[in-house]
Amino acid sequence: TGHQLQVNSVAFSPQGQLLASASYDRTICLWQIEGSQRELQNRPCYSLLSTLSGHAWAVLTVAFSPDGQILATGSDDNTIKLWEVNTGQLICTLVGHSWSVVAVAFTADGETLLSASCDKTVKLWRVSTAEEIVTLSGHIDSVSAVAVSKVTQLIVSGSRDKTIKLWQLVEQDNS
Numbered sequence: 001t002g003h004q005l006q007v008n009s010v011a012f013s014p015q016g017q018l019l020a021s022a023s024y025d026r027t028i029c030l031w032q033i034e035g036s037q038r039e040l041q042n043r044p045c046y047s048l049l050s051t052l053s054g055h056a057w058a059v060l061t062v063a064f065s066p067d068g069q070i071l072a073t074g075s076d077d078n079t080i081k082l083w084e085v086n087t088g089q090l091i092c093t094l095v096g097h098s099w100s101v102v103a104v105a106f107t108a109d110g111e112t113l114l115s116a117s118c119d120k121t122v123k124l125w126r127v128s129t130a131e132e133i134v135t136l137s138g139h140i141d142s143v144s145a146v147a148v149s150k151v152t153q154l155i156v157s158g159s160r161d162k163t164i165k166l167w168q169l170v171e172q173d174n175s
Contacts, residue, residue, distance in 0.1 A: 002021070002029045002031075002048050002051070003021065003023040003025050003027065003029060004023070004025040004027075005023055005024035005025040005058075006023065006024050007021050007022065007023050008022050008023060008024060008058065008059065008060045008061070009021070009022040009059075009060060009061045009062045010022075010062070011062045011063055011064055012033075012064070013064045013068040013085070014064060014066055014067065014068045015068055016033065017032065017033050018030060018031065018032060018033065018049070018064075018068070018085065019031040019033055019046070020062040020064065020071055021062070022059035022060060022061060022062045022073060023058070023059060024058040024059075025058075026053065026055050026056070026057060026058060026059060026075075027051050027052060027053050027055075027059065028051070028052040028053075028059055028062060028071070028073050028083070029048060029050075029051050029052075030048075030049045030050045030051075030052065030071075030085070030088065031046050031047065031048055031049060032046060032047045032048075032049050033045065033046050034046065034047065049088075050088040052071075052073075052083055052088055052090075054081055054090055054093075055073065055075040055076075055077050055079065055081065056075070056077040057075055057076035057077040057100075058075060058076040059073050059074070059075050059076075060074055060075060060076060060100060060101065060102050060103075061073065061074040061101065061102055061103050061104050062074075062104075063104045063105055063106060064085070064106075065106050065110040065127070066106055066108060066109070066110045067110055068085060069084070069085055069086070070082055070083065070084065070085065070091065070106075070110070070127065071083040071085050072104045072106065072113055073104070074100075074101030074102060074103065074104045074115055074117075075100070075101060076100045077100075078095070078097045078098060078099060078100060078101065078117075078119075079093050079094060079095055079097070079101065080093070080094040080097075080101050080104060080113070080115050080125070081093050081094070082094070082113075082127065082130070091130075092130040094113075094115070094125050094130055094132070096123055096132050096135075097115065097117040097119050097121070097123065098117075098119040099117050099118035099119035099142075100117060100118045101115050101116070101117050102116055102117065102118060102142070102143070102144055102145075103115070103116040103143075103144065103145050103146045104116075104146070105146050105147050105148055106127075106148075107148050107153075107169065108148070108150040110127065111126065111127055111128065112124055112125065112126060112127065112133065112169075113125040113127055114146045114147075114148060114155060115146070116143040116144065116145060116146035116157060117142070117143060118142040118143070119142075120137065120139045120140065120141060120142060120143060120159070121135050121136060121137050121139075121143065122135070122136040122143055122146055122155065122157045122167070123135050123136070124136070124169075136155070136157070136165075136167055138165055139157065139159040139161050139163065139165065140159075140161045141159050141160040141161035142159060142160045143157050143158070143159045144158055144159060144160055145157065145158035146158075148169060153168070153169040153170075154166050154167065154168060154169065155167040155168075155169050
């Protein structure tokens with residue numbers, strides 16, 4: 001327990017020792033998982049490390065960066081927030097969607113964040129500068145899921161329009 005309203009999303013850190021949970025109560029809880037797998041089977045071995053607040057509306061999605069240092073959260077307030085996991089401090093707020101952000105995912109290198117929204121788009125963000133890189137449009141209804149392949153660099157999005165779209169993640173040469 002720890003949230004006042006329903007939990008919408010959960011994610012383990014890459015190392016498996018932290019758990020993040022997002023809730024309609026507008027908070028994100030960070031939990032420390034303690035003990036071995038055998039101990040976890042016999043009794044709960046967790047403790048609430050911190051509660052992160054800052055979203056104006058329900059928090060719908062959470063994802064850890066591949067190195068476990070950053071937590072991305074998406075909300076009904078149309079924003080994405082990046083948090084420093086070790087301190088719980090807000091790093092920045094990404095603004096650009098015109099409707100709820102329902103899914104977030106990091107690329108394998110952790111340099112790019114993907115966000116899916118009810119505004120029918122997927123956005124790619126440069127984590128280091130908090131800049132929007134590109135908006136992917138093509139769905140005719142809310143985009144409800146997004147993922148990126150660690151091997152092929154393909155992005156996949158799923159939508160309420162009953163379609164799945166594949167997008168090629170390519171590096172742009174600015175020369």
